[in-house]
Amino acid sequence: MKLYSMPSSGNSYKVRLLMALLGESYDRVDVEYDSDALAEAHESGALPFGKAPTLQLDDGRVLGESNAILTYLGEGSRFVPEDRFARAQMLSWMFWEQNQHEGVIAVRAAILCYPHRAHERTQETLDALEVRGHVLLGIMEQRLEQADWLAGDAMSLADICLYAYTHTADTRGGYDLEPFPALRRWLDRIAKLDGYVGLDG
Incomplete structure (x- = not known):
């Protein structure tokens, strides 16, 4: 491939x-x-x-x-739940990631990191994305306070999907992750997996 x-x-x-x-x-x-x-x-x-x-x-x-x-x-891996509801729950988080999370968390990081988007770095824009981003991170926090993973009782594609932009939300997007201890524990769990590679890996 x-x-x-x-x-x-x-x-x-x-x-x-x-x-x-x-x-x-x-x-x-x-x-x-x-x-x-x-x-x-x-x-x-x-x-x-x-x-x-x-x-x-x-x-x-x-x-x-x-x-x-x-x-x-x-498909067919340990990252796709066999249980019908857990599988649908996984997909719902993945849809939410593209429909809600990515358009805020990733966009704020892009505005701050990419030179060609520097013209968008107005305080009004950054503040609005920060406020909305913390709401979205709070939605993840609520789930992760109750369970180790986003869908079902094991890691799934939903976790991989949402980890991508969440794990750099602080360093690239300027979000404060301190108010989200369950989310930070989830980030640590994924980073310790066998075979893990980071963004620059």
Whole structure:
């Protein structure tokens, strides 16, 4: 398999993390913002949705969207619950990640970290994202106060999915994680897993 991956992107990282935990081997093409590799990937049509990550299978088929890739790779693994409700619960967290969490937590980090988004660094914008982000982190905290994992009673794709942008919410997004002890314990549990790789790994 070949993974077109943006090194600094949490969406790309979540796929790399799952592959590491599963012990999957693959070829990796880094397509960072403003890189020649990204321009070449666009030119060649390697990114069907115009963005990374994109996974090219051994048979040439191409799959885009990070959570769809997670679902494909996780099929039949320990990261997809057998229980019907737990599996649906996993999917609900994954939908929520893209619909709510990513559009706030990741966006604030992008505005603060990427030079091409510096023009968006107004105090009003950053403050609004900070307030909304803490509400979203609080939703995760409520669940993690009651259970070690987001869906069912074991780690699932939901945890990998939401770990990606949450684990750098403080260092890249400027969020204060101190009020969320259960969430911080969850982050530590994932970071200690066999096969774990970090964002820069």
